[in-house]
Amino acid sequence: MDFGEDVENLKGIGPKTAEKLHKCGIVSVKDLFYTLPRDYDTFETPVSIADIRPGKIVIKGAIDSLTTRRARRRNLSVTEGIIHDATGSIKVVWFNQSYRLKQFAPEKEYYFTGNYELKNGRYSLISPSAAEVSDIDPRTGLSPVYKAHGSLKSHDFRRLISQSRDKFNAIPDLLPSVSAGTRAKALFYSHFPNSLNTVKRAHNYLAYEELFELILASRLNRQENKKLKATSFKFDSGKVRKFVESLPFKLTNAQRRAAWDIFNDLEKTVPMNRLLQGDVGSGKTVVAALSAYVTALSKGQVAILAPTAVLAAQHFANISGLLSEFGIKVELLTGATKQKKELKARIKNGDVDVVIGTHALLTDDTVFSNLALVVIDEQHRFGVEQRQKLMLKSPAGLAPHLLAMTATPIPRSLQLTVFGDLDVSILDELPAGRKPISTTVMPEISAREKLYPEIVRIISLPPDEKKHGKKARGQQVYWICRAIEDGDKTVSEITSVKSRAKKLQELFPKLRIEFLHGKMRQTEKDEIMGEFANGEIDILVSTTVVEVGVDVPNATMIIIENADSYGLAQLHQLRGRVGRGVSESYCYLMTTGDAQPSRRLKELEKSNDGFYLAEIDLKMRGPGEIYGVLQHGALDLRIASLSDTKLIARAQKDVVDFLRDADNLVKYKELMDGISKYQQITTLN
Ligand code: ADP
Ligand code: MG
Numbered sequence: 001m002d003f004g005e006d007v008e009n010l011k012g013i014g015p016k017t018a019e020k021l022h023k024c025g026i027v028s029v030k031d032l033f034y035t036l037p038r039d040y041d042t043f044e045t046p047v048s049i050a051d052i053r054p055g056k057i058v059i060k061g062a063i064d065s066l067t068t069r070r071a072r073r074r075n076l077s078v079t080e081g082i083i084h085d086a087t088g089s090i091k092v093v094w095f096n097q098s099y100r101l102k103q104f105a106p107e108k109e110y111y112f113t114g115n116y117e118l119k120n121g122r123y124s125l126i127s128p129s130a131a132e133v134s135d136i137d138p139r140t141g142l143s144p145v146y147k148a149h150g151s152l153k154s155h156d157f158r159r160l161i162s163q164s165r166d167k168f169n170a171i172p173d174l175l176p177s178v179s180a181g182t183r184a185k186a187l188f189y190s191h192f193p194n195s196l197n198t199v200k201r202a203h204n205y206l207a208y209e210e211l212f213e214l215i216l217a218s219r220l221n222r223q224e225n226k227k228l229k230a231t232s233f234k235f236d237s238g239k240v241r242k243f244v245e246s247l248p249f250k251l252t253n254a255q256r257r258a259a260w261d262i263f264n265d266l267e268k269t270v271p272m273n274r275l276l277q278g279d280v281g282s283g284k285t286v287v288a289a290l291s292a293y294v295t296a297l298s299k300g301q302v303a304i305l306a307p308t309a310v311l312a313a314q315h316f317a318n319i320s321g322l323l324s325e326f327g328i329k330v331e332l333l334t335g336a337t338k339q340k341k342e343l344k345a346r347i348k349n350g351d352v353d354v355v356i357g358t359h360a361l362l363t364d365d366t367v368f369s370n371l372a373l374v375v376i377d378e379q380h381r382f383g384v385e386q387r388q389k390l391m392l393k394s395p396a397g398l399a400p401h402l403l404a405m406t407a408t409p410i411p412r413s414l415q416l417t418v419f420g421d422l423d424v425s426i427l428d429e430l431p432a433g434r435k436p437i438s439t440t441v442m443p444e445i446s447a448r449e450k451l452y453p454e455i456v457r458i459i460s461l462p463p464d465e466k467k468h469g470k471k472a473r474g475q476q477v478y479w480i481c482r483a484i485e486d487g488d489k490t491v492s493e494i495t496s497v498k499s500r501a502k503k504l505q506e507l508f509p510k511l512r513i514e515f516l517h518g519k520m521r522q523t524e525k526d527e528i529m530g531e532f533a534n535g536e537i538d539i540l541v542s543t544t545v546v547e548v549g550v551d552v553p554n555a556t557m558i559i560i561e562n563a564d565s566y567g568l569a570q571l572h573q574l575r576g577r578v579g580r581g582v583s584e585s586y587c588y589l590m591t592t593g594d595a596q597p598s599r600r601l602k603e604l605e606k607s608n609d610g611f612y613l614a615e616i617d618l619k620m621r622g623p624g625e626i627y628g629v630l631q632h633g634a635l636d637l638r639i640a641s642l643s644d645t646k647l648i649a650r651a652q653k654d655v656v657d658f659l660r661d662a663d664n665l666v667k668y669k670e671l672m673d674g675i676s677k678y679q680q681i682t683t684l685n
Pocket of ligand 2: 284377
């Protein structure tokens with residue numbers, strides 16, 4: 001059977017249905033068969049209507065008197081009907097499922113399962129699942145539930161797939177080293193389960209298959225990267241030592257190790273492909289500066305890409321401060337840069353050694369004479385295409401060395417799968433003297449009583465003894481807001497920061513309060529951030545735009561509203577805005593309204609370890625939450641869980657075996673075609 005052929009060729013699928021399927025990305029027979037149920041209803045042991053009790057029930061009967069009407073509340077449709085069996089009848093109600101009107105034939109029998117409960121003074125069966133009796137194997141009572149795609153509902157998929165039931169045994173195998181027909185069986189039992197146990201086994205195989213593809217893709221990326229050429233940079237140990245001695249602090253051992261890894265990579269003629277991972281405040285910037293120094297000493301140009309102008313400016317201040325005295329020319333290029341033309345001409349001439357910037361670096365008219373090292377800060381903030389744009393700015397035939405940095409720790413399981421083609425250096429040691437941030441979770445309603453006195457206390461403390469802006473009166477506070485649903489209307493982030501700032505100003509008339517959000521003009525943002533850094537603002541009310549990298553050591557308190565709506569890794573990032581000076585720092589996580597702190601949030605009270613928190617996030621919320629690359633939806637794993645380390649280990653071993661025989665890359669054509677989409681997302685360049 002040709003698994004790649006159009007669904008239109010399947011029995012019972014006409015041009016109309018085919019078009020609907022195509023629209024939601026289901027083009028080939030393979031796509032359809034891999035549209036797996038998201039759940040299974042069990043219609044086991046139905047009860048007679050005469051015997052039902054409130055609660056979850058399964059009944060078997062016919063349905064009639066179906067009608068649909070609009071409810072008084074806007075945007076809600078109510079579909080009602082009467083289900084009857086030999087012993088009696090009950091009312092059934094669905095909300096916003098008017099397609100139910102057409103689902104049932106009056107003469108047929110169906111199973112229904114759902115909650116039988118009191119609604120508007122009358123007992124009804126509320127929004128039950130339904131399946132035609134003749135579709136369900138009476139021995140198992142199981143019925144697959146598919147995710148609706150546009151106008152195609154679960155029961156449509158059930159019908160479309162059942163029509164091809166006899167085709168499943170002809171599905172070819174995809175992977176070597178499993179017994180023949182494994183995939184065919186796994187797909188068959190996913191759609192036509194004979195017990196929950198076989199479903200589990202089927203899913204286990206399909207998850208394995210997915211992980212195998214993902215790991216194979218990242219391995220192949222690694223091989224391809226090895227074929228590229230880069231300029232080799234020998235490092236001058238005397239000069240590097242002088243530079244390190246000039247620093248106002250002693251490097252941590254972790255920083256030394258990371259720098260050493262990078263120097264070794266830069267000496268090679270294959271491009272470096274390294275990820276520098278380090279928790280917030282672990283000192284990645286100086287490692288980047290060292291790498292830039294070594295490259296620039298041998299006349300290679302360096303581009304440092306930052307996700308926001310605020311951060312780019314901060315890096316520029318830091319890095320040019322460190323490098324200028326050693327004769328390295330550092331420049332800043334952002335949207336707000338004046339005399340861009342002149343600067344770009346100098347970059348093109350090779351008159352600039354290190355360019356630090358935002359997206360402005362990516363434009364076509366930014367041309368380098370000899371781009372040799374690309375550093376990407378907070379790399380998960382950039383999409384594949386954006387990173388690629390920069391990588392292509394090297395001289396023809398050469399690829400730049402790449403150093404990607406992130407404060408969002410990547411759990412080991414992700415490292416083995418999605419990021420398997422990277423070398424990794426980890427800063428697992430914070431500079432000496434950092435104090436843990438004391439973290440408290442509390443419901444919003446206790447803010448007035450518990451939090452406001454704390455704010456007053458913090459702001460009246462003397463400024464941080466080491467580093468603070470000139471105009472600081474006391475210590476400073478961040479207050480983070482987000483858009484929340486307020487009944488029917490969505491409050492935008494902008495209104496929510498504005499109104500919070502206003503309320504706080506009413507409460508604390510003497511304090512200097514400003515707000516910051518992503519929609520402000522860049523120059524305005526920079527201005528406000530500058531004032532905050534300079535100590536001219538006591539409380540900065542902001543959206544998560546301050547999440548990334550901003551360094552104001554005199555800010556010692558951060559309050560995060562609606563904390564329950566963020567991932568732990570993101571909260572940890574936000575929390576990392578404080579604890580940067582020598583004073584005690586505090587983080588208050590407010591849950592929405594009177595919501596009690598969840599176990600998940602409580603983890604932040606217990607741990608200051610970003611790696612540990614990311615592992616928890618991965619288990620509880622999935623990879624998209626912690627790793628931005630995946631947010632683009634490209635990596636929608638159907639089944640596999642990236643926290644299943646055992647299965648990952650097995651797939652990894654099998655991929656290594658697979659790659660031992662180069663013929664396999666030709667022999668397994670479907671596999672190789674299928675993984676190209678993964679190759680795109682698992683690569684950094
Ligand atoms: P991040 O890894 O979050 O990007 P930064 O590079 O911004 O961290 O460093 C955080 C702060 O720590 C900066 O103020 C930096 O000057 C300081 N720092 C970096 N390395 C050290 C060190 N080895 N000892 C003391 N302070 C350091
Ligand atoms: Mg940083």
